[in-house]
Amino acid sequence: MFKSLLSKMLVLLPFISHHAFAEPIVWKIYDTQRQFYVLGSIHAGEEDMFPLPKAFLTQWKDADALIVEANILTQSTSTVKQYQPPLTQEKLNSKQLKTLQTITTSLQLPYEHLIAQPPWLTATYLQLALAKQQNLSTDQGIDYVLLKRAQQQDLPIKAFETVEHQLNLLQNLPENGTNMLLETINNWQQTEQALKCLVNVWKQGDSQKFAELFNDTQFDPETNDALIFSRNRQWAKTLSESEDYQSGRFMIVVGAFHLxxxxxxxxxMEKEGFTxxxxxxxxxxxxDGWEKLTS
Incomplete structure (x- = not known):
């Protein structure tokens, strides 16, 4: 985005720092027959995340398809089973419910409504509201923006999963996602700072801090495997073995933590023999805020 600046400006203008040239991480994964260009997504973003890296957009021009986790532009017939037990009010003790009430007040969310939801759905509402409070919009999410672009340009869209499959994953988390909710509210200050840090780390392409942030925001092993690792394994198998991806150039956009x-x-993919x-x-x-809390 700043690469067209004259080199002379680097000497004349001291406020132009090295971080102006940083870009979000893009991976090229390939063999002799196919190329996958992979960009990690943050599902709620802001305007200064764009334009996306030149290395990604250049390849987009000749792409055969965009591959996403799920095509959220398509109509979904799934409905959330909001009253399937156990509900949030049944899984949290009085102290935890009080903490949740304090958080919902700060986010201007209806406490009585949320405690009548499954824990995973309550956690989702909290995280979406937090993103909105930090001026992040789902309309500026990387995957959403690229899905709209592909749709407008008639670029074929392929998906690893359906929206129904993703909803089913959440509805079948252990104890209805209680651990995910407890991790969110018991570490709410860290949750707030983690989101701010995530956006900054994504923009700067800091792989080391990405790993630290990922490791410090883990759930229990069963939840992690259901939401992240087992899906990664299935996606790698699909890319390697599916007839749809045996040749061509493909743009892949999935949640940044999947990478x-x-x-x-x-x-x-490297273990599958790809470069x-x-x-x-x-x-x-x-x-700074995140590091102070976790140091």
Whole structure:
């Protein structure tokens, strides 16, 4: 985004710092027949996340398809079973309910409504409201923006999963997602700072801090496997074996946390025999609030 600046400006203007040249992480995963260009998404964003990295947009021009977690532009016939037990009010003790009430007040959410929801849905409402409070919009989410662009340009859209499948995952979490809710409210201050940090880390392409943030925001192993790791394994298998992806150039956009570590999609694809390269450069992101809480 700033690459067209004359080199002379770097000498004349001291406020132009090295971080202006940082970009979100883009992976190139390929073999002799196919190329996958992978960008991590934050599902709620802001205007200064755009334009997206040149390394990604350049390949977009010649892409055969966009691959996403689920095509959220399509109509879904699924409904949330809001009153399927156990509900939030049944899984939280009095102290935890008081904490939840304090949080809902700060977010201007209806407490009585939320405690009558499954814990996973209550946690989802809290996180969406927090994103809105921090001026992040789902309309500026990376995957949503690129889905709209693909739709407008008649670029084929392929999805690893359906919206119904994702909803089913949440509805079948252990204890209806109680652990996810408790982790969210018991560490609410960290949750707030983690979201701020995540946006900054994404913009700066700081892979090390991404890993730290990922490791510090884990749920229990069963929830992690259901929401992240088992899905990564299935996606890697699909990309490697499906007839739809045996040749061509594909743009992939999935949640940024799906791309991290030995169980992340790039590492799994490398184990499948693909060559994996990072094709953008990042710098160290500043997350003072998060680092103070976790140091």
């Amino acid at each position: 991290i570590g030995e169980q992340g999609l790039p590492a799994l 994996v390269e990072r094709i953008t450069k990042g710098v160290t992101a500043q997350c």
